[in-house]
Amino acid sequence: MVLADYTSPAGKLLNWYREHKRNLPFRENKDPYLIWISEIMLQQTRVDQMLPYYRRFVEAFPTVHDLANADQQEVLQLWEGLGYYSRARNLHAASKQIVDEYGGILPESKDELQKLKGIGPYTSAAISSIAFNHPNPVVDGNVERVLARFKGIEDDLRKQQTKKEIGQIAGQMISQEHPGDFNQAIMELGAMVCTPKNPQCNVCPLSADCVAFKTVRTDEVPYKSPAKKRPHHEIGIGIIHDENGNLLIAKRPDDAMLGGLWEFPGGKQKEEESIEETVTRELHEELGVHIDVEQPFMKLKHGYSHFTVNLHAYLCRIRSGNPEPKSSTEIKWVTVEELSNYPFPKANRKLTEALQNRLWI
Ligand code: SF4
Structure with missing residues (x-):
């Protein structure tokens, strides 16, 4: 079923997403609390890795009130093994903020969301678009790769200027009617189709307009300078x-x-x-x-x-x-x-x- 204008890249992406998206528990409804938990858990973490943690976490704390009333040690124990533990401490602290300052309801706007502990530009854009339909683009590693290839951007992805340019492109491309689905679609495309190695351009909804595909440069774009050696x-x-x-x-x-x-x-x-x-x-x-x-x-x-x-x-x-x-x-x-x-x-x-x-x- 075609649900969006099929002629624009955003429309093609949305139609692809509606047909091919993975069934994930946090996509079952638009509960802002569950979307928030999933977005925090997904930071630096693959979906298959976070899913068992997500299920245990929301079973233990099905509402923001349950999380706010929990003991920090209980929260950390459920997080154990997932890494980046400040995410768990911040989630817990922010749940108290939501209960105390927002009557237990997550705020809608990007600016208000960023007043909560642990929520920065990326997560506030994700929650406000997915749960509340605000047209804020999200740019994670998957989105950077897709858009750099789509537009043929060869500059170093580690540079702030390159990231800024990609953020602007995402802002121009985002669907005004379905921003949450658009954001999820482009991230899904990066995870499932436009993968770092061997992208599956033959099944990609963006291939007709993709610069890297048309110029046979998917191996070269995006470019990322080598990371510094860890001490x-x-x-x-x-x-x-x-x-x-x-x-x-x-x-x-x-x-x-x-x-x-x-x-x-x-x-x-x-x-x-x-x-x-x-x-x-x-x-x-x-x-x-x-x-x-x-x-x-x-x-x-x-x-x-x-x-x-x-x-x-x-x-x-x-x-x-x-x-x-x-x-x-x-x-x-x-x-x-x-x-x-x-x-x-x-x-x-x-x-x-x-x-x-x-x-x-
Ligand atoms: S056509 Fe290929 S390189 Fe271009 S966005 Fe699609 S999967 Fe990525």
Whole structure:
């Protein structure tokens, strides 16, 4: 069924979308709350990766009131493994703002939406267009690729000027009648058809007007200059245990990276320091205790968006002093089984799982 003017690129795109869009739970209706949750979860995350999290999250918090009334630890636990945890903390904080300042109803306009924690230009455009039909274009990585190819833009995609140009093109192209569907359609096209490698131009609704396709340059456009190499750190971690097998964990400050999550204390190795010395120094700085490093427990590699680490975890005992949370917000002694009750970042979760599997005995 043809639902839009089939002659313009936007019309062709809309018709393609209505026929080929994936059935996703957050597309079933236009509930602004669900659209907001899905848009936040989709940042830096693929659809197939986020779907199980989305389902669990909205089952636990079906309304903005449920989310606002939840405990932050519960929210972080449901987010565990999805990464970029500030998204979860901001969602939680914004839900309280919506309840307290907007009577529990998400505002419609882009400007008002941007007053909520964690909502920037991209997410406000997505929510206002998809849930409220405001003609605000969204530009994510998929849209950049589609439009750069469609218009034959060869400039470096990392440059702000190129991004600005693509944003202007999206603004000119967007359907005024169906802006939400248009935005979803172009993102869907980028995810399903105009993929980074081997785009399927033969089934693309934009091929008749696509510069990169017509000039056989889909391999060259878009151009992105190489990313800077991520720095690497060696991290020493202390798994402190007492004579009863209890383990000491620390909660990261809310405003830090991975804020609100729990971890085994530790930190970066300094030059000319052995990794055992790092563990000893870090645990003294973070907890005010002197420790004995007993034995290596596990070594892990892990990559974050801006750096990579090798984590060297050691089993330790306190030789003297009473531990205090000097750089964390809270510390706790917990049993091995209780480690499951706390949200941990991915790499630390591997340590808790190894401990629970008794790999250390
Ligand atoms: S014709 Fe090919 S390169 Fe152009 S937008 Fe469609 S899939 Fe992308």
